[in-house]
Amino acid sequence: MQTTDALIIGGGPAGSSCAWRLRQQGVETLLLDAQAFPRLKLCAGWVTPEVLADLQLDPAHYPHRFNSFDQFVVHLFGLSFKLKSVQHSIRRVEFDAWLLQRCGVPVIQHNVREIVREGSYYIVDGAYRARYLIGAGGTRCPVYRSLFREKNPRARELQTVTLEHEFAYDYADPRCHLWFFNHKLPGYAWYVPKANGYLNIGIGGMAQALKARGDDIWHQWALFIADLDKKSLVRGFHEQPKGYSYYLRDQVDTVRVDNAFIVGDAIGLATRDMAEGIGPAIRSGLMAADAISKGFEYSVRSIGRFSIEQGWIHRLLEYFMVTRPTRSLKHAAKEPLNEG
Numbered sequence: 001m002q003t004t005d006a007l008i009i010g011g012g013p014a015g016s017s018c019a020w021r022l023r024q025q026g027v028e029t030l031l032l033d034a035q036a037f038p039r040l041k042l043c044a045g046w047v048t049p050e051v052l053a054d055l056q057l058d059p060a061h062y063p064h065r066f067n068s069f070d071q072f073v074v075h076l077f078g079l080s081f082k083l084k085s086v087q088h089s090i091r092r093v094e095f096d097a098w099l100l101q102r103c104g105v106p107v108i109q110h111n112v113r114e115i116v117r118e119g120s121y122y123i124v125d126g127a128y129r130a131r132y133l134i135g136a137g138g139t140r141c142p143v144y145r146s147l148f149r150e151k152n153p154r155a156r157e158l159q160t161v162t163l164e165h166e167f168a169y170d171y172a173d174p175r176c177h178l179w180f181f182n183h184k185l186p187g188y189a190w191y192v193p194k195a196n197g198y199l200n201i202g203i204g205g206m207a208q209a210l211k212a213r214g215d216d217i218w219h220q221w222a223l224f225i226a227d228l229d230k231k232s233l234v235r236g237f238h239e240q241p242k243g244y245s246y247y248l249r250d251q252v253d254t255v256r257v258d259n260a261f262i263v264g265d266a267i268g269l270a271t272r273d274m275a276e277g278i279g280p281a282i283r284s285g286l287m288a289a290d291a292i293s294k295g296f297e298y299s300v301r302s303i304g305r306f307s308i309e310q311g312w313i314h315r316l317l318e319y320f321m322v323t324r325p326t327r328s329l330k331h332a333a334k335e336p337l338n339e340g
């Protein structure tokens with residue numbers, strides 16, 4: 001059996017940033033991920049300046065595609081306006097692999113199935129043993145399922161479903177576009193150009209609210225693709241997108257049980273206005289590491305619930321994404337429909 005001080009399950013931004021910080025602080029750490037990196041991760045790949053600051057990432061030294069914007073073009077209820085905000089775009093397939101390599105801890109490809117507690121150790125699949133266990137496995141995190149689900153049941157009405165495709169494309173419009181609540185979507189669609197001729201297009205909405213209306217994300221995707229064609233943003237698109245589901249931020253009561261922690265999407269930390277999850281994942285990973293190595297309290301209360309600083313905009317978006325749909329679903333049970 002392989003023994004280590006800290007065992008991290010999941011090598012996305014939450015797990016790799018936790019590993020990075022633990023290693024800097026001299027904690028022996030091992031990371032397991034079910035997939036070999038570089039791996040596909042569905043994501044628009046839009047990151048904030050806070051993400052760069054948390055990761056101490058200087059774009060000049062980042063070896064992959066990196067694009068910066070100073071505004072979003074927002075389309076809302078038939079109006080289009082520019083929202084000034086410095087943002088960046090990366091490709092997750094590159095970014096996550098780079099972060100994982102940079103963190104410098106040993107990484108083993110292993111799909112975790114069983115977690116048991118034996119004295120002061122966590123035993124994973126009878127093969128790995130650690131005093132500290134960090135659940136960074138995203139929506140399907142096995143640490144969440146084994147140790148946290150009963151304490152922190154996920155709220156169905158905060159589950160978002162997405163479809164997305166990233167591809168080489170000679171785009172004519174280099175701006176980042178967001179369409180909110182188009183065709184009554186309880187969410188938004190995006191067009192995010194990457195550096196050197198890549199483009200990410202996608203759509204995400206609240207799963208329960210869509211279902212309650214007899215709508216679904218595939219129907220919304222077809223409408224979105226037709227709109228992109230009409231606007232000449234993407235012509236003749238016929239690829240099949242891929243889907244993923246994750247959770248927006250709820251009140252999260254328990255993020256640590258004894259020496260087990262959960263971080264990132266395993267908690268459900270994505271913001272309630274923009275469903276931004278990379279920044280909260282990284283921040284929580286770093287905080288869990290500080291709790292282990294420095295004895296700090298581990299709490300996600302200080303991690304922002306919103307992406308957009310302008311109060312009225314995030315309130316408006318939250319109202320149409322979360323508050324209004326939730327009202328009509330207030331009797332929904334607190335268990336996810338279908339994770340992943």
Ligand SMILES: Cc1cc2nc3c(=O)[nH]c(=O)nc-3n(C[C@H](O)[C@H](O)[C@H](O)COP(=O)(O)OP(=O)(O)OC[C@H]3O[C@@H](n4cnc5c(N)ncnc54)[C@H](O)[C@@H]3O)c2cc1C
Pocket residue numbers: 009010011012013014015032033034035039041042043044045046047110111112113136137138139140141142162163164202204244245246263264265266270275276277278279281
């Ligand atoms: C379509 C889409 C678009 C998005 N766009 C954005 C965006 O533009 N900006 C933004 O900030 N956020 C965005 N998000 C959210 C963001 O992608 C997530 O919040 C973020 O990836 C969470 O990071 P994480 O490290 O917690 O989990 P993940 O990145 O999901 O990593 C989890 C890792 O755990 C591994 N794992 C899972 N189960 C096991 C197991 N049993 N054993 C071992 N390993 C396991 C997985 O292989 C994976 O590598 C988007 C999400 C989607 C779906």
